[in-house]
Structure formats: structure tokens, C-alpha cells
Amino acid sequence: MSLAQIRYFVAVAEEGHVGRAAERLHVAQPPVSRQIRALEDEIGTPLFARTPRGMTLLPPGEVFLDHARAILEAVERAGDAARAFAAGPCVRPARRSSAAG
Amino acid sequence: MSLAQIRYFVAVAEEGHVGRAAERLHVAQPPVSRQIRALEDEIGTPLFARTPRGMTLLPPGEVFLDHARAILEAVERAGDAARAFAAGPCVRPARRSSAAG
């Protein structure tokens, strides 16, 4: 399980199409299809139902989608929080700076 | 940023040693050192202070550690939730099986 797989999964779940998701992710279709397969294989249960019109989220997929979004958001926040703390957690050393920002 | 980097980071933060963390992760020391460097580079700020006795968590690193643990736990829960839902969220569809449980 990788963050790329989670990103791919969210894109496919939201688009309902592997090809569409691939476009949104700026990658080709086969890699997305493959990673979704790998994700399902690792989790141990199908996440999508393959229909002639695209991909439909199965119940386990819907559950996973909720968690997947939370994970991606947490990753964003993690880096953001560390960066913000590096600049100054709450007080700035006030090096000839009048405004606190 | 990858889940492996996050796992490496947590291990180093908890051990205070790159070598120790590598042992715990069952990998060699250089890869861990490199991934930590890459993580710091991607976030844009140092997470550890390199001391002659090992690695010490800097304030941004402490903040990131909290988020990192949450991410890893969320990943665990995501797969677990999907698996549990695949077996049956609360009721089983009872596909003409003789025994209900």
C-alpha cells in the first residue's frame, strides 16, 4: 500500500472511470488499472465492480474511500504543520519585525 | 513523500539512532539515512538535529511525528475497515446458506 495507490483509488472512485482518473492524475490508464488491482489484492477484497460503463464503488470501496481521503488530507497537514512550525510555532523571534504577521 | 519515509521517520524518531531504526525496520542504515534526508528536503525543513550520539528530534520533527503516527494508524485502519466490511458490515446477506452464523 502506497500513497500513490490511495491517490489513484480516490481518483477512480470519484470519476467512476479508470481512463478519466488517469487523465486527472496525468498518467496513462494501465498504471492506474494496475495499482487499483494491487490495492484490492493487498486489502484482500474487491473495491470496485467492473461494469461495461466503468467502475462502480462496492461497499468496502466506499468505506475505504472515506479513510483514503482522510489519509491524503493527513499527509498534507503533516508537511504543512512541520513547515509552519519551522517558521515559528506561535511567536516569532521578532528580528526587527514590527508586525506579528 | 511516501509511507515508507513516514515509517522510517517514526522509527528514527523513536530510536534516536539511524542504525537502530534500520535494525528495527530490517533494512540497512544508508537507505534510512537517505530517506530521512529526502523527507526533510521535501518538507523543506530539518526534522532532526545530527549529534555525535545520534539523532535528536527538532521542534518541527516533533510536530511531524505526531502527524506521522496518525497517518500510519489511519492506513492500518483503512485496510482493516474495508476488510471488515467485505466480510459483512453488521448483517450477512445470508446467501442461501444453511447456518446463519
Place this chain on the structure above:
DNA sequence: GGCACCCGAGATCGAAACGGTATTGGACGC
């Protein structure tokens, strides 16, 4: 003061993973 020992970091090489292109197989509409 020199030497041995700890630590992390760098260089290099082989293996695994990833993504891209081309192609296949299944379902629907005409």
C-alpha cells in the same frame, strides 16, 4: 596527542517497482 570506536553520510551497483506504448478481450449499439 594519537588511536580506536561510535555515529551518520556519500559513492556505486544490482534488483525491484513504476509508468508508457501497443495490444487483447468483453459488452453494447447499429
Place this chain on the structure above:
DNA sequence: GCGTCCAATACCGTTTCGATCTCGGGTGCC
């Protein structure tokens, strides 16, 4: 039956990753 649209597979080049080997920095000991 054929063309179209969809995901899945085969195959290949590139990239990334990890392992081994080696180096530089700092400390403690004698």
C-alpha cells in the same frame, strides 16, 4: 457482424530503492 468504449494484459525503458563498501566527524581512552 462490425465499430466503439471500457478495463486488463504483455512487454520494454526508465527510475527508484536497497545493499555493500567506504569516508568524514566527534568522543573517550590511554
